[in-house]
Amino acid sequence: MKEIKLFDYQEDMKERIEKALRLHRSVMAQMPTGTGKTVLLASVVESFLREHSNCNVWIVAHRRELVSQIRETIQRVFSKTPSLLYKDFSNHPVNSSKITPSLFTLKEGSTSHPDPLTLRGEGGNRPTRCSEPLRSKVGGPSKVSPDCAGWDRLGATCLRPADGLGATSASSVNPNSDMMPIKAVSIQWLSKHYDEIEEEPGMIVIDEAHHALAKTYKEMWERFPKAKFLGLTATPCRLNGKGFTDLFDVLVQSWSVPEFISKGRLATYDFVSIKSDGVTQRLIDSLQKRGADGDYQNKEMDMLLNKKPSIERLYRSLEEFGKDRKGIVYAINISHANAIAEFYREHGIAAVAIDSKTPSSLRKELIERFKASSNTSFSKTHPSSLTLKGGSTAFPKPLSPQGTGDVTAPPRRSEPLRSKDGGPSKVSPDCAGWDRLTDTCLRAGDGLGATCLRPADGAADRLGTTCLRPTDGLAPIQVLVNVDIFSEGFDCPDVEFVQLARPTLSLAKYLQMVGRGLRVAKGKKNCVIIDNVGLYRVFGLPSQVWNWNAMFEGKLKVGKRKETPKDREFFLKNEKQDDIQIHPDSEMMMVMSHEELLQTIQYREFVDSRGEFAIIKLPDGKMTVVNRQGEQVLEPGDYYDMKLLDGNILFYRHCRKEVCYYDLLSGAIIDDGPNVYDVPKVVTLEGWEFIKYGDVYMSRTYEHFSWPYCPSKYDLFNFGDYLIYRYNYLVDSGCQEWYYYEGGNGLMMKATIDSNRVCFLRGDYEHVYWMCATLRCGCIVVMDSKQDYYLVDSYLKKTYIGCNNPKNENEDLHIVMPRLGKKYYDEMMLQEKKKEASEMILLHEKSEAGHVELYQAGKKWGIKVDGRVVVPPLYRSIAQPVGAYCAFEEIPRYWGIMTLKGKVIVDAKYEKVEIHDGGIAVVTDITGKTQTIYLK
Structure with a gap:
């Protein structure tokens, strides 16, 4: 046996x-x-x-x-x-x-x-049947039970869902x-x-x-x-x-996964992803809503990504990286899948959409056609060998019959089908399948499915308008677009590309999707993973080592990972590379080729993993640590007793038995030597991570910065994207400090003493900076340890602007800083004016619509807009608004003018005030003299 x-x-x-x-x-x-x-x-x-x-x-x-x-x-x-x-x-x-x-x-x-x-x-x-039979083998039509769930091909009967049969055949x-x-x-x-x-x-x-x-x-x-x-x-x-x-x-x-790939049990892959500053990445970053399962909400994803420009970008990336390959696409929902498949067909790619509503018999047939298809049969030049009727302008259909010789194109929906004996047969407008026994077209309600589909199912002809006869041949299918159908249990080893068109926060879903392309198959060289939704920046590469045991125990929740200096260097290198033939307007970048992948996974043994990192043993017996990209973050050596601690801290011993603690995020040695006893811990101060080692508090940067005590909340100031530590005494930092001169309309002045403020940038594990200036737009200027100055924008992008020893005036801060200060001050003032103008227009509209209310509290008056107090009760009297303005009396016989937001634009010193349409006011002082004031 x-x-x-x-x-x-x-x-x-x-x-x-x-x-x-x-x-x-x-x-x-x-x-x-x-x-x-x-x-x-x-x-x-x-x-x-x-x-x-x-x-x-x-x-x-x-x-x-x-x-x-x-x-x-x-x-x-x-x-x-x-x-x-x-x-x-x-x-x-x-x-x-x-x-x-x-x-x-x-x-x-x-x-x-x-x-x-x-x-x-x-x-x-025979299994239990519905009370009414379906169409019999000889073609006699009959009604379908409303609770039909499947077809018994032996008995030609309909099976109930309650029977537990779903839509599968039963013998x-x-x-x-x-x-x-x-x-x-x-x-x-x-x-x-x-x-x-x-x-x-x-x-x-x-x-x-x-x-x-x-x-x-x-x-x-x-x-x-x-x-x-x-x-x-x-x-x-x-x-x-x-x-x-x-x-x-x-x-x-x-x-x-790396072990399986290195031993040839899983396929290698090329991984391409969208650029960090691309349109799609910005759209995905704007997703705010979550579904019941905690993942992105389908409705919001559909609203942002189920658009023609987004689908066109999917097509372009497939043309760039997956042309003439066979593969599957993961869509957001049924509508998105149909839209992708239709767009691909319109551009000559044999694509069909499959979802939970596709009849099981039809789904099985389409999958079998897909599995039987080979990339040698895919051609955009000759998608079909059908000969169209004279004068036809239709493009040949890739999903229509293939063969040699002259073949008449299948009839349109408006034309009759032909049965085997040549007699015409009408097509139901809601045709959902072909009855091979009777050569007739079946309604969707029949629940039978077969080869004739609605255009929405995306599996008729390329234009979605033709019913194919069973006597017609079946063309190969190059692309299956699906909605969570192939995330699990789909077995087609020769899938050559996987295109990710739906964002997710689920690590399981991500690995299940990309895993469909990693099966090995005869003749398959590698798989291309086309990440059109930036999942690489959320989870990393599929071949990283995961700490499954910690997740199994519920001690590790995988979320969007932190970017390290290695990440930023990696992204920068790939986004600027020019040796890859990519469309100039492409938002894609090559993250890792299959050749690079093989170089990174040639390890003998995986020892341990936690969070972002894994300990490995190299073929020569030396130990090292790799990150998600498979890059070494520690020089290989004869280490032993290596352990990954909480907070991405590494413990190891040298061959000479010296103990070392190493910060894997910054690449800095915390302490080493024969007399190391304390275990470093990661602590959070004002929302930022620091390392506590004994009584010392250290920054998580490669450049060392520490305090011999715990800094208080009065020493640290969190501004979101950067943190300031301020010394309470003068320091010789060498950093120039600049500030805005009050009332100077953007004029900047240099302080007489050096800056005493240390600055840490979010996500920067390399440098410690000194704060030079805070500009009006929210940008800052910092100095690094080389005394070079950088402008840091709201996206934490650094731009070099000068130094302490300038070689020309473009590096001289005495010229550069006043220029920058004035520029950003003017931009801020312009933005404020635009904002104020739009607010005034809105207030004017609300005033005209009667949404402005004068209210009294005691003997004083105030203003409400839409029931909300905008001007507290401070005034002796307030006149009825005219547009976005109103007159107010501060003391008897002293009137002024303010906006409906309470901003005083004319001081209360006039005996009489009249406001006219168009923002014009006529005021009279106590001497009887009048003048006209233009309020806008």
């Missing part, structure tokens, strides 16, 4: 899983996407059944597609060992070529239909199905039918176990206290940061 053949890493995982199951009731196993978790699952189940011949095994998944895939894998694997499908091997011989799904044994009197997605033998009765049932020990079922079906199931499982295997939420899955643990539980996942993490220890006792981990 043959056993299931496993790779070496699968054998290792199987041994460790079985060992863990002997020690614990509940085990979670982690393996990267594309490394064969389902085959490992089958092997573990096989061994369990050999050891426990009287037990049943349930395999539970959260989606119908996963259940179906598990069923097919189990059938394929166990066709080699059919006797394992029966408890009594001698009494139940099986034809292994005809193993089909099995049914649960239900309690007597149950009205629920058994779940079809389980293993069973052949023969037996006949083995009357001895209670003897079948393996059953695959969805958690949704199981949670509704616990009370009707008679048997109890010996083991429950949960596929994609990162979806195992306590509320939904906990009941299995409670109902079956004697069962063993095994959870399989590539990503044991949750968006909310909660762990899995409420369900599982221990985590068993396989190799990391």
